[in-house]
Amino acid sequence: MCWFHNSVSPRSHCCTKLRPIFPVFSTIKLTKMPRRRVLEVSSDEEPSQSQPATQLSQSQGAGVISDQDKKRLAGIVCNYLMVSDCKKIPAKRADIVKAILKDHGKHFKEVLAEANRIMEKVYGYKVVELEKKNQFIMVNTLMMNNNNDNDDLLLAPRTNSEAANIGLITAILAGIFMSGQVMQEGPLREYLKKLGIDIDSQEEHPTFGNITRYIHQDLVRQQYLQINRITNVDPPSNEYRWGERAHKELSKKDILELVCKVYGNQTRPEDWVAQWKIVKKEEEES
Numbered sequence: 001m002c003w004f005h006n007s008v009s010p011r012s013h014c015c016t017k018l019r020p021i022f023p024v025f026s027t028i029k030l031t032k033m034p035r036r037r038v039l040e041v042s043s044d045e046e047p048s049q050s051q052p053a054t055q056l057s058q059s060q061g062a063g064v065i066s067d068q069d070k071k072r073l074a075g076i077v078c079n080y081l082m083v084s085d086c087k088k089i090p091a092k093r094a095d096i097v098k099a100i101l102k103d104h105g106k107h108f109k110e111v112l113a114e115a116n117r118i119m120e121k122v123y124g125y126k127v128v129e130l131e132k133k134n135q136f137i138m139v140n141t142l143m144m145n146n147n148n149d150n151d152d153l154l155l156a157p158r159t160n161s162e163a164a165n166i167g168l169i170t171a172i173l174a175g176i177f178m179s180g181q182v183m184q185e186g187p188l189r190e191y192l193k194k195l196g197i198d199i200d201s202q203e204e205h206p207t208f209g210n211i212t213r214y215i216h217q218d219l220v221r222q223q224y225l226q227i228n229r230i231t232n233v234d235p236p237s238n239e240y241r242w243g244e245r246a247h248k249e250l251s252k253k254d255i256l257e258l259v260c261k262v263y264g265n266q267t268r269p270e271d272w273v274a275q276w277k278i279v280k281k282e283e284e285e286s
Contacts, residue, residue, distance in 0.1 A: 065107045073107075074114035076100050081115065081127065085138045088222035088245070093134035112136075130223065130244050137223065139248050164207045169224055171195060172215075173246050174255050178275065185238040219243070253279045 065073075077100055084091040096112075097105040104111070116127040125138040175191050176183045183191070189199050197211055208214045216238075219225040223245030230237050256275050260267040270276050 065104060065110060069104075070107070070111055070114050073101060073104065073111045074118055077111055077115040078118055081119065081136070081138055085125075088224075090130055090132075090135040090137050090223060093136070128248050132244075137245055137248065161207070168195070168197075168208065169219065170255075170258070172219075172240075173224070173242060173250065174259060176240055176242060177252055177255050177278075178259060178272075180274070181241065181278070183240045185240070188240055251279075252282055 077096060080096060080100060081091055093108060097108060101108060101111065112127065119125040119127055119138065120141060124141050126141045127136055128139050129136050172188075172192075175188070179187065192199050192211075197205065197208070199211055199215065201211065205211045205214075215225065216227060220227055220243065223243040225246070226241045226243045228239050228241070230239055252275070253269065256269045256272060256279055259272070260269055269279065
C-alpha cells in the first residue's frame with residue numbers, strides 16, 4: 001500500500017509530478033475517536049434549553065444584560081452551534097439573532113463570547129469566525145492539542161458514515177496539499193478513480209450518493225473545498241484548493257505526517273522539501 005510510486009523519491013522530484021495511488025486510510029485508525037479528558041464543570045455551564053430571549057428578565061436597562069440572562073442565551077447558542085456543526089454548515093449571525101437573541105441582538109458579541117467559553121471548557125471546541133464575516137464554525141481544540149498521540153485523528157468521526165466521509169475528505173485534502181496546494185480537475189478525477197470513485201458517474205455511490213454534488217456542492221458549502229472555475233482554457237476546467245474550514249480544522253503538518261505513514265520506508269516530513277517549507281511557515285505564523 002502506498003500513496004505514490006515507490007520508485008519516486010520525495011527529495012528527487014517535485015510533488016506535483018507524482019502520480020497518486022489511493023491510500024487505504026482505514027489502516028491508519030481513521031475510525032478511532034480521540035481520547036478526551038474529563039472536565040469538572042458546574043451545572044450552570046451546561047448548554048441549556050432555557051426560555052427564549054423574549055421571556056428573559058426585563059428588569060435590566062436597555063443597554064445592559066445580566067450575567068444570568070447572558071448564560072441562558074449562551075447555552076441556547078451552544079445548542080444552535082452544535083446542530084450547525086453536525087451539518088457542517090456555518091452558523092450565521094443573522095440566523096442566531098433571529099432565532100435566539102431577538103431583541104437582544106446588540107448583545108451578540110457578549111453572548112457569543114460566553115458561548116465560546118462554555119464550548120471550550122465543556123466540550124473542547126472553539127467558536128471561530130470565518131473570513132466571510134458573521135459566519136461561525138466550531139473547531140475541535142482537543143484534536144489540535146493532542147497531536148502527540150499517534151492514535152488521534154485529524155478529524156473526529158461520530159458515526160461510521162461520518163468516518164467514511166472524513167476518510168474521503170482527508171484523502172482529497174492530502175492530495176491537494178501534496179500537489180502544491182492546488183489540484184486541477186483532470187488529476188483530481190484520476191486520483192478519485194484510484195479510490196474507486198468515478199466523479200463522472202451518473203450512478204449513486206453507496207456511501208456518498210451523488211459524488212459530483214457531494215464534492216462540488218456539499219464540501220464547498222461546508223467550507224472544506226474552494227473550487228475556482230478556469231475559463232481561459234479549452235475546455236473550461238476547475239481547480240481545487242483547501243476551503244476555510246479545512247485550514248481551521250487541520251494542520252498541514254498533520255497531513256504531511258499522515259502522508260509519511262502511508263508512504264512508509266521511514267519517510268520523514270522533512271523529506272518532502274517543498275511541503276515542509278510550507279509547514280514551517282505555517283508554524284511560524286501561528
